[in-house]
Amino acid sequence: MTTTGGVLSTYTCISPLLTDRAHLAHGLVPLVLVGSGVGALAGFLLGGRLGTTVRARRRSWPRR
DSSP states (O other): OHHHHHHHHHHHHHHHIIIIISOOOGGGHHHHHHHHHHHHHHHHHHHHHHHHHHHHHHHHSOOO
């Protein structure tokens, strides 16, 4: 519930900024938001893989 509220409020705040401040056409706003979502998904996946790799390497180091 909290995540959905955060995403919706972010989209609500970003849309006027893109159209009023950045002078982006209204039709391009959904494309920018999709790009933002794709970037978030890529960061989530790459961060998960990096976290798994780092954790696996830490376990293989000799303990003193």
